[in-house]
Structure formats: C-alpha cells, structure tokens
Amino acid sequence: MPSKLHVVALISGGKDSLFSILHCLKNGHDVVALANLHPSQTAPATGHGLAAEGDDVNSFMYQTVGHSIIPLYEHALRLPLYRQPILGHAVITDKDYHHPLDTPAPGCVSVSTPSSAPRQVDAAAASAKDTAAKLAASAASATCEIANTAGNDSALRRQDHRQADEASVLPAPAESAGDDTADETESLFPLLRKVLAAHPDVNAVCTGAILSTYQRTRVESVCARLGLVPLGYLWQYPSLPPYADAALLRDMNAVFQDARIIKVASGGIDAGFLWQNVADQKTIEKLRRAAARFGGEGAVLGEGGEFETVAVDGPGCVWKGGRIEVDVDEEAVVGEGGSAVVRFKDARVVEKAPCEDRGLENLRTPDLFDVEFEELGRELLLSGPGIAADITNKSIDRSLANAPNPPLQSLSFHSTLHGATLTVSNITAPLTNNERLPPTSQLEVIKSYLLTLLSTHSANPSHITSTTLLLRSMSLFTLINPIYGTLFTSAPNPPARVTIACGSSLPPGIDVSLSCTVDLPHLQPNNMKNDGHTLRRGLHVQSRSYWAPANIGPYSQAIAVPAAASAAGSNVVEIVHLAGQIPLVPASMEMVRAADAAAFGAGEGDDFGVQTVLALQHLWRVGRAMGVRWWVCGTAFLSASESREEGEGRARLAREAWRGIHVRLRAKEENDGEDEGDVDVWDLKFGNRGTGGVPAVEGDGRVKLPNFEGVRLEAGHGEEDVLAPPCLVAEVLELPRAADIEWTSPGLTNCEDAVLRKLKDDKTGLVVHETKAAGGMVSFYAAGVVDEGQLWDLEEVLHSAEVPVDGRVYTVYTAIPFPQEWLDGSKPLVVPCSRVWGPEGTEVAAAIAVRYCKKSDSS
Structure with a gap:
C-alpha cells in the first residue's frame, strides 16, 4: 500500500490550490496545515472578518489578488494557517528554477535504506580520493562504473535534514526583513520551515500548478532543500483523459466547489465574468467561447493570467467549518488593458446550508491509461x-x-568529438594493484575522470544531456546515487538517465559503468540564443501527479538539444533524450x-x-x-x-x-x-457526469x-x-x-x-x-x-x-x-x-x- 503523507497545502485562495487538497485526501494523505504567502504590507484580519486588501502585488510566482480572504480559510477548513510576507522580487526569471543550495533530496534513497548509508557513502568517497586523483592523471587508460535507479520515492526523505538545525544548515536568503535583492521564491522557504517547526510530521507539500513550469520548479526547489515530497495532482490535467481544458472545471462542479472569478486581465474575458462561479456550466461555456477567440493554451483555466479566482465553498470533507460569504461592491476596480478586479466590502465564515453534499466519492480522478x-x-x-x-x-x-554467453573481458573507454557533441563511452574504474575497488570508490574515480575530461573541452556537468548507467546489481543504487547526484548541483534539469543492472555480463571487477553525451553550444554558434543562453530544453518534474512518474533523483525526464547545424529558430529539429521509463503509477x-x-x-x-x-x-x-x-x-x-x-x-x-x-x-x-469536429470525447467517455447534461x-x-x-x-x-x-x-x-x-x-x-x-x-x-x-x-x-x-x-x-x-x-x-x-x-x-x-x-x-x-x- 502507498505510504500516507502528512501534507501542508500551499494555498493562494484560488480554485486550483483548494481543489488540490481534495485530491490529496482522495489519494489517502492527511492534510494537516495551510500555508500562504501574502504582500508584505498586508494588515492583519480581526476576528473572522476581512483583512485590508491593499495592493495586488505584481508577482511572477504567487497569486496575491484576494489575499484579504486568506485568514478565513483557517476557520472554514478547520486547519491551522501559517503565513509569510513575500519579500524580494523575481530575480531569476528563467522558466526553470535552480537555487545554489539545491541538492538531491535524501529521499532518492530507498525507504529501506539503513540510516548508516549516508555515512558509508561519505567514508567510501573519502577513501577513494587519492585513488581518483592518481587515476584521473592517466585518463587515457581510465575506465569506470556507475549506478542508478529510477524513481525511488520515500515518505522518509526528510530524515537527514531533521537531524540538524535547519536554520544553520539551510539558510533562507529571503528571510531577512526588507531584503529586496532576494528572489521572491525564497519567501517560501521560511514559511515552510515555520510549518515544520509546528508540525514535525509534515513531509509533503501540495500545490495547484497545472501548466506552469515556472511555479512548479520553484516549489520543487524549496521542497528538495527541505526534504519534502511535492504533490501536484493537477499537473498537466488538460492532457489527461478526457483531454479537455474544461474537464478540471467540470470536476470541480461535480463536487460542488464554488470558486468565484475576482480578476480578469484579458480583452476576451471581460468584467462581465466577475464574481461568476468558474465551475458553473454556463460560465464554462462562456469561457470556452472567449478562449477560442482570444486565448491560448489553458486559457479556459486562466493559466495564462486571463483571470484569477477565490474559492468560497466546497465539499464538507474539506470545508468542515463552513463556507465563506463575501459582500462585494457592485462596481469593479477597472485597470489598464481591460483588466478589472472585484472590490470586497466584507467577508465572513458562515454555516453551510443543509443540502446534498458531494465529497471524495464524487471526485473523478483521471484514468490511469489513455484511451489508445x-x-x-x-x-x-x-x-x-x-x-x-x-x-x-x-x-x-x-x-x-x-548458445552460452561468453562474458565480456573489458569495456573500452572512448571519447569522440563531432561538431558540438562530445560522446563519452564506457567509463569504468580499473583495478588497483589487481584489486577491485568498492563500487562507491569506482564511482568516485569515474566522477573525477569525467570532470577532468569535461574541463579539457571547456565544459561542465550541466552540459551533459544524457547518461547511461550500468550496474552489476541494483542493490548498489542506494549507495551510488548520492555520489552521482553531486555531479549535478549547479544548474536545473540534470541529464536524462537510463539505468540497468547487467550482472555477470559486465567484465570481472567492474561494478559500475558510465557513458554520456555532452552538448557544447560554444562550438556551435547557431545553438545559442541571442541572449547567450543555450537552446537546450529540459523537463524535470519532481512532483507526484496523475501524469507520469516523478523524477525525484538527479535526472530529468527529458533533455532536448538541436539535432544538427541549422539557423536558430522555432522550427529547428531537436534530438530529445528521454530517461528510461518504468511502470510506476x-x-x-x-x-x-x-x-x-x-x-x-x-x-x-x-x-x-x-x-x-x-x-x-x-x-x-x-x-x-x-x-x-x-x-x-x-x-x-x-x-x-x-x-x-x-x-x-x-x-x-x-x-x-x-x-x-x-x-x-x-x-x-x-x-x-x-x-x-464530430467527436465528443467527454460525452463518449464520461457521459457528461457533473455537467448538467450539456454536451x-x-x-x-x-x-x-x-x-x-x-x-x-x-x-x-x-x-x-x-x-x-x-x-x-x-x-x-x-x-x-x-x-x-x-x-x-x-x-x-x-x-x-x-x-x-x-x-x-x-x-x-x-x-x-x-x-x-x-x-x-x-x-x-x-x-x-x-x-x-x-x-x-x-x-x-x-x-x-x-x-x-x-x-x-x-x-x-x-x-x-x-x-x-x-x-x-x-x-x-x-x-x-x-x-x-x-x-x-x-x-x-x-x-x-x-x-x-x-x-x-x-x-
């Protein structure tokens, strides 16, 4: 049985962050607390009333419109709420986020790993230093071995972090008051640390990210440093059965979640949508028509910033304390470019009216398998x-x-450079005085040699696009993976990785072998953007979802680089290197x-x-x-x-x-x-459940x-x-x-x-x-x-x-x-x-x- 997680829900008040709580419960987890980041000048709420709304912060990362409602969720959901002001601004604006302290989480190690494993790794690494240094000098004859296993997740991934004082080991740059130089993402760090201080059993964070890699990678970065499991059950929701943007809204409607549109920022979605229930069938149809004319991917869900919402009611299994009743001004606050915001006058938590309640039994989860x-x-x-x-x-x-299989007697190392691609094959660690090194020492030798080789080509591990890791046994993985992970701490999106165990098919004395491809964009000017950034793209999803397995280890699901010399542009053909895919739910x-x-x-x-x-x-x-x-x-x-x-x-x-x-x-x-134009996917597959019969x-x-x-x-x-x-x-x-x-x-x-x-x-x-x-x-x-x-x-x-x-x-x-x-x-x-x-x-x-x-x- 899957292990139960103790979850803190990161909420903005919007439809998605509240709906994700329901999916946490559906998957058997306990939600024990709420967490929220708000504009730094927010005045506190008094009693159960409305806090001063103040200005909506122009944040790349956090929804702040409607933040005055947030204190009411503590009463409405009967969960403790922890808040933190947003400090700094969007310093790192790349889609993929990486913090200097990002390291592979201890949870990359299997749940069954003994607590002494990290010490064993450290000891092996230390003992191999001298050997690695000597062998790196004789690079031409060096060979190596490596280990890797995909996808081990663990509810115990925070165990190592909790043995130390987090304040000293894991500093949070954004925690300093008035620090406007920090990235706003880092405000999440002290917030979650505050939650952990009050709830030591918390080991996971849920968010409502659907299509935003920008938001997802930032939450995952902070979770990795705190050893928390990120949960993103809404991730890529429109690409899951029944493959419709509006399916998420219909699922909200089916469980009676009521989320109101409080801000519009698109000419196609105007002020007439304000304070409409986004999950109401009539609103859904109006949004679909507007998105068809003016919107892009995810516009029906507001993923492009077309609109923002605030949830005011939902199923009783989440909304245990009542619903939020809001008094709104008849006149909206109109801004530039067709934007408009609801003006709140007052809000309170009130008892839910006795009526039919829909809970987990009515919550649809996407089918495990696509139709085909x-x-x-x-x-x-x-x-x-x-x-x-x-x-x-x-x-x-x-x-x-x-026919019997004669064993290979050796693996020959090769390194070739062609154009902007360096190919490194079969790095293994040779015997020392005719004695085989321990597997961890072999990997230290391999690592040292690889770093030396990369430096001769003016490259570093962030240029590696894919690796193939061969082990003698998968039992070696928990010792070797942390060492492997230290190669990829300086940039987001580590290389895609395929890992297998070859057993006795490997040559005698060899427990680990590493091969990789390396993209050298400085050798191919057309593979660079005008701003000097490489055209390399990556996908590294570390959150659990219904979409595909999370990659919590130091490897991406995929890395793409230009396939051949061609002018940089949207139509350049890329080779996409994919990690090995195993059948995890x-x-x-x-x-x-x-x-x-x-x-x-x-x-x-x-x-x-x-x-x-x-x-x-x-x-x-x-x-x-x-x-x-x-x-x-x-x-x-x-x-x-x-x-x-x-x-x-x-x-x-x-x-x-x-x-x-x-x-x-x-x-x-x-x-x-x-x-x-004739196919009705939702109707054929799901029979319009929860849609009011409207096709x-x-x-x-x-x-x-x-x-x-x-x-x-x-x-x-x-x-x-x-x-x-x-x-x-x-x-x-x-x-x-x-x-x-x-x-x-x-x-x-x-x-x-x-x-x-x-x-x-x-x-x-x-x-x-x-x-x-x-x-x-x-x-x-x-x-x-x-x-x-x-x-x-x-x-x-x-x-x-x-x-x-x-x-x-x-x-x-x-x-x-x-x-x-x-x-x-x-x-x-x-x-x-x-x-x-x-x-x-x-x-x-x-x-x-x-x-x-x-x-x-x-x-």
Whole structure:
C-alpha cells in the first residue's frame, strides 16, 4: 500500500490550490496545515472578518489578488494557517528554477535504506580520493562504473535534514526583513520551515500548478532543500483523459466547489465574468467561447493570467467549518488593458446550508491509461498466449537459442568529438594493484575522470544531456546515487538517465559503468540564443501527479538539444533524450499491478503486459510534453526471465506493443481526419457526469505523436510494413524498482520530412533500418547482427549509404564479445546483455544503433 503523507497545502485562495487538497485526501494523505504567502504590507484580519486588501502585488510566482480572504480559510477548513510576507522580487526569471543550495533530496534513497548509508557513502568517497586523483592523471587508460535507479520515492526523505538545525544548515536568503535583492521564491522557504517547526510530521507539500513550469520548479526547489515530497495532482490535467481544458472545471462542479472569478486581465474575458462561479456550466461555456477567440493554451483555466479566482465553498470533507460569504461592491476596480478586479466590502465564515453534499466519492480522478493505451492493453492481453507460442516458431535464431554467453573481458573507454557533441563511452574504474575497488570508490574515480575530461573541452556537468548507467546489481543504487547526484548541483534539469543492472555480463571487477553525451553550444554558434543562453530544453518534474512518474533523483525526464547545424529558430529539429521509463503509477509512485488495469480486463498473470503498456504510455506522455513528433528507435529493456521461453514471450509482447500503438494511432489519425469536429470525447467517455447534461464538444488537443504526416516510407519496405520506427529488445539482469520492463527512445521535434528506408546487404541478408530527417542533416540506423562477421557487413552498408565514418555514434546491445579492431574503429557505447532481439524481431547476437549528425562549417 502507498505510504500516507502528512501534507501542508500551499494555498493562494484560488480554485486550483483548494481543489488540490481534495485530491490529496482522495489519494489517502492527511492534510494537516495551510500555508500562504501574502504582500508584505498586508494588515492583519480581526476576528473572522476581512483583512485590508491593499495592493495586488505584481508577482511572477504567487497569486496575491484576494489575499484579504486568506485568514478565513483557517476557520472554514478547520486547519491551522501559517503565513509569510513575500519579500524580494523575481530575480531569476528563467522558466526553470535552480537555487545554489539545491541538492538531491535524501529521499532518492530507498525507504529501506539503513540510516548508516549516508555515512558509508561519505567514508567510501573519502577513501577513494587519492585513488581518483592518481587515476584521473592517466585518463587515457581510465575506465569506470556507475549506478542508478529510477524513481525511488520515500515518505522518509526528510530524515537527514531533521537531524540538524535547519536554520544553520539551510539558510533562507529571503528571510531577512526588507531584503529586496532576494528572489521572491525564497519567501517560501521560511514559511515552510515555520510549518515544520509546528508540525514535525509534515513531509509533503501540495500545490495547484497545472501548466506552469515556472511555479512548479520553484516549489520543487524549496521542497528538495527541505526534504519534502511535492504533490501536484493537477499537473498537466488538460492532457489527461478526457483531454479537455474544461474537464478540471467540470470536476470541480461535480463536487460542488464554488470558486468565484475576482480578476480578469484579458480583452476576451471581460468584467462581465466577475464574481461568476468558474465551475458553473454556463460560465464554462462562456469561457470556452472567449478562449477560442482570444486565448491560448489553458486559457479556459486562466493559466495564462486571463483571470484569477477565490474559492468560497466546497465539499464538507474539506470545508468542515463552513463556507465563506463575501459582500462585494457592485462596481469593479477597472485597470489598464481591460483588466478589472472585484472590490470586497466584507467577508465572513458562515454555516453551510443543509443540502446534498458531494465529497471524495464524487471526485473523478483521471484514468490511469489513455484511451489508445487502454485499447492496446486489451488487444495485447487477448492475444498474449498466441504471442508467446508464435515467437518460438518465428522469431528465434536457432543458432542462438542455446548458445552460452561468453562474458565480456573489458569495456573500452572512448571519447569522440563531432561538431558540438562530445560522446563519452564506457567509463569504468580499473583495478588497483589487481584489486577491485568498492563500487562507491569506482564511482568516485569515474566522477573525477569525467570532470577532468569535461574541463579539457571547456565544459561542465550541466552540459551533459544524457547518461547511461550500468550496474552489476541494483542493490548498489542506494549507495551510488548520492555520489552521482553531486555531479549535478549547479544548474536545473540534470541529464536524462537510463539505468540497468547487467550482472555477470559486465567484465570481472567492474561494478559500475558510465557513458554520456555532452552538448557544447560554444562550438556551435547557431545553438545559442541571442541572449547567450543555450537552446537546450529540459523537463524535470519532481512532483507526484496523475501524469507520469516523478523524477525525484538527479535526472530529468527529458533533455532536448538541436539535432544538427541549422539557423536558430522555432522550427529547428531537436534530438530529445528521454530517461528510461518504468511502470510506476504516477500518483502513488508504486509499481503497477494487474489489478490497476481492470479497465482492459487484466487479471492474475498479466503483470508483464500491464507493465509494458504503462511504461510505454509514460514514454509517450513525456515525449508529447517535449513536442516529440517521431521516435527514432524504441528500446525495451527486460529484466531476467525465469526461462528462455518466458523471455521469448516477453520480447515478442514488447515488440507487438511498440508496433501496435503505432498502428492504433495511425488509424486514429486517419479517422480524426474524416470525422473532424464530430467527436465528443467527454460525452463518449464520461457521459457528461457533473455537467448538467450539456454536451461538451471538444477534440483531443494533445500533440500528435507520431506525426505520420511528416514521415514517409521509401526503398526496401513492403506493403505489409507498418509505418513505425524500429524496435530493439534487450534482456538484462535487473531494472530499477524491480520493474519487468523499461522503455526508452530518442525523439525528434519539428520532424516534417523524415524518410524511412530499409538498406539490405544482398550477400548476407543483413537489414539496416534508416531514418533521415531535417533534410538529411541527421540520420539514424538500427540493425541486428548474428555474429561478429556481420559487423563488417554493417560497415559496408553504411559506407554504401554514404554515411561518413567521422561523426557516427554507435550504441551496441550485445550478448557476445566483439573484436577489438571493430571496437577501436567504431568506439561504441557498449551495453552487455544476456539476450538481444533486433529490429526484424529475431534473436541476434547484438543490436546496433547508429546516429549521425552533419556538422556545420562553423563548428
């Protein structure tokens, strides 16, 4: 069962922050206190009356209009309220926030980690210092290993912080009175510390952020420093079923939450909306019409600042003390540009009228699975037994079926620079006096060497876009992850990360291996904005939500960088590096079970199928949030199976899931084109529950992924081929959180001219899948080889396709050792596996992915 959290609700008085409290309760948590930041000149309230409203602060971060109502929530909700003045202003105006004290929270360590673990890490780090320094000097021969596991969340993540005096260990710059140089975000720090002093059991903070990365990352920054779990159950709500902006307002209506519009700031949403209940069906329809004419994304919800609200009533399970009754002036305060604000005359908490009350039982939570993935799951589970049987006959290379896997004897380190991209592969820590270093010491050596290497290229860890971390065992993660995290403390959005445990497939003496890609924008002027900032984009969501798993560790869900030399602009094609996605239920951060997928008929024994579908959905949701339009090559990592037959069935099911979702989405795109404007998603799926029977005609506004209109098949493909990227499957020992499957794939944004071809070697039958995009500036290749001889056949095919040797970046998933001559020439990132299946669906000795980007004349 998910652990219960003790939550402080950060409230502004608006509809979303109050509604998020209801979702905390729905997820089994206790809300024990309220917290609010207000303008520094606010006069205190007297009794249960209205405080002086004063001026609305022009804050980038906090809603302050209506702040005079805030003291009444303590009585209305029967929860203690803690307040703090907003000091400073928006000093850091970047969308993503980073504070110098931001560090990976102790909660990145598993709940079961003994309290001595941090001391063990420190001791290991200290003992490795001398070794690391010596080996860093001989960089050419240095090799290394690293560990990483995705998504461990913990209600105990604050334990280390509480052992020290927070006032001295965690200073809050904004706490100094009158400090106008501090960022206003930091006002949240002393507020939450005040709450913790009064409620030591508090271990989580909930907010109402929906689409604002600006707000979310600032709250997450403060939570990380205090070891608190951020809860953002409304995050990306419009992109969840039923995929409509107004769905959130309808959900509020269904539980009788009453939130009034108190400020408008848009020409389309005028003063006529003031003091209307935003969740009333008539108001929703008026907002939708106005947003259609004048608004952008999220305008129906006021996400662009179109309007602000104040909640005055709601379900009795939250509003235990009564509702707020407000007397408002008939004349609004009119400002510039069409803005207008309600003028409060008085307000009080009054007893709620006896009537039908709606609470948690009427609160809709978004379905775990998107419609297309629910349908995919149903289809896969129905055909599951057939898949397992069919693979035995069709997809195994019999020469490999019972072949023993000789272990790799070493991992060769390689570092290559092409254009503005530095590729670093297979860093491991060598034996010292023929003795293997402890895993933590190995990582210290790796870290020291990597920092030295980066400095030679005028770079630092903030330039790393993605990492691949190989462990001998996932049991090493809790010791190694804190050391890994110290690499990424100087900037927001650490690199995306894929982590697997390879067991005995790793060479003897090696417990950790690290590979990474590094973006060097100073070598590519077109990859810089006019203000000198890099074009790199990141997505690092650390809050629990219904959307996708939170990444509380030192890794982002995704990092995007320009794919090739091109003029900077909105249409530049980017490569999006995604973290490995495992099948955690986002709201609880627990591993999904078959029981969670009753919607598509999952039952006992269907855990792997359910995990496959959910992890794949996570990949899609992150990809859509980053604007991915086409996947390059899907890779499914599988944990070790109990038998070869089970492994074969799992590999087949993973490939069918990859193929099936592309087939399903292609059909959906074609149907949408025929029936555009006729689909009522909310009505079809939810039957207008809570809408008063008024139809809600809204289409699916999610990013099209894949964007089939921008892709075409060419030479080598037959009529039976599906328009889908290749898919590789690799079986390893273990995956993070004991998951059965982990999905990842590079993605492309602004992909409007991709061409897919099959290149064939007529002599050996080797098939190489090619994807070209950005006018041929970037290309990708995938193939499976049955023996080392086909490595040279692959080189011949690439040569015939006129892919220059300089600039090729290889990733090899292999169950066999490779000839050193080929390794020295191709310089691949090597992922040792127990079994591998190539893009044709057959078991192979190794699967190879190759990336090539043309470099500009200026790089």
